Amino acid sequence: GAGVSQSPSNKVTEKGKDVELRCDPISGHTALYWYRQSLGQGLEFLIYFQGNSAPDKSGLPSDRFSAERTGGSVSTLTIQRTQQEDSAVYLCASSLVGSYNEQFFGPGTRLTVL
Amino acid sequence: SQQGEEDPQALSIQEGENATMNCSYKTSINNLQWYRQNSGRGLVHLILIRSNEREKHSGRLRVTLDTSKKSSSLLITASRAADTASYFCAPLSIQGAQKLVFGQGTRLTINP
Numbered sequence: 236g237a238g239v240s241q242s243p244s245n246k247v248t249e250k251g252k253d254v255e256l257r258c259d260p261i262s263g264h265t266a267l268y269w270y271r272q273s274l275g276q277g278l279e280f281l282i283y284f285q286g287n288s289a290p291d292k293s294g295l296p297s298d299r300f301s302a303e304r305t306g307g308s309v310s311t312l313t314i315q316r317t318q319q320e321d322s323a324v325y326l327c328a329s330s331l332v333g334s335y336n337e338q339f340f341g342p343g344t345r346l347t348v349l
Numbered sequence: 350s351q352q353g354e355e356d357p358q359a360l361s362i363q364e365g366e367n368a369t370m371n372c373s374y375k376t377s378i379n380n381l382q383w384y385r386q387n388s389g390r391g392l393v394h395l396i397l398i399r400s401n402e403r404e405k406h407s408g409r410l411r412v413t414l415d416t417s418k419k420s421s422s423l424l425i426t427a428s429r430a431a432d433t434a435s436y437f438c439a440p441l442s443i444q445g446a447q448k449l450v451f452g453q454g455t456r457l458t459i460n461p
Binding site for chain 1: 352382391392393394397437447448449450451452453454
C-alpha cells in the first residue's frame with residue numbers, strides 16, 4: 236500500500252502568516268508523530284498522536300504550534316504567526332500502535348519563512 | 350535523555366569496504382532502531398534490535414547491542430555508493446510515546 240504522504244512538499248511564506256501542513260499516515264497505523272529537522276540539526280520531536288488524542292505534546296516549541304488529527308487518520312500541523320526560526324523540514328511518521336515498531340516517515344514539508 | 354550518540358561523526362571509505370558506526374545511550378531501553386537519511390531528506394528505517402537480542406542481521410546490515418555497556422553498532426558490509434547517507438540510532442525507552450530522538454548521526458560517504 237501507499238506510504239506516509241505529506242503536503243505540500245515545499246512551502247514558502249512570509250513572516251507572520253499562518254501555515255498548515257498535512258500528513259496522511261499509512262492506513263491502519265494508529266500512532267502518528269510530527270518531527271522537525273532544521274538545517275544540519277538532528278530530529279526534534281514535536282507531538283505524538285494515539286488515535287485522535289495527543290498524549291505527548293511536549294515537543295511543541297510554543298503556543299503558536301498546534302496539531303490535530305481527525306478520524307484517526309489525517310493530521311494537520313498548524314503554525315500561527317510564523318517566524319524565521321520556524322524554517323525547517325517538518326516530518327511526519329506513523330507506526331503500529333503500542334508495538335515499539337519502526338516508524339515510517341513521509342517525505343517531509345520544507346518550510347521557509349521569509 | 351533518550352538520545353543516542355553516534356560515532357564517528359563522519360566516515361569516508363572506498364566502495365566495497367565495510368563501514369562500522371557506533372551508538373551510545375544512557376537510558377534503559379526496550380529496543381534500539383537504526384535509520385538512514387539520504388541527502389534528499391527521506392528517513393528510512395533500517396533495523397530494530399530488541400533489548401533481549403545481542404545481534405541481528407538484515408541483508409548487508411549487522412547490528413549488535415550490548416545493554417551492559419549501553420552501546421550498539423551498525424556494520425554495513427560490501428559498501429555501495431548508494432549507502433552514502435547519514436545514519437542515526439534511536440534508543441526506545443520502556444515507557445512513553447516511543448518518540449525518536451536522534452543525535453547528530455554519522456555521515457557516511459562511499460567513494461567509488
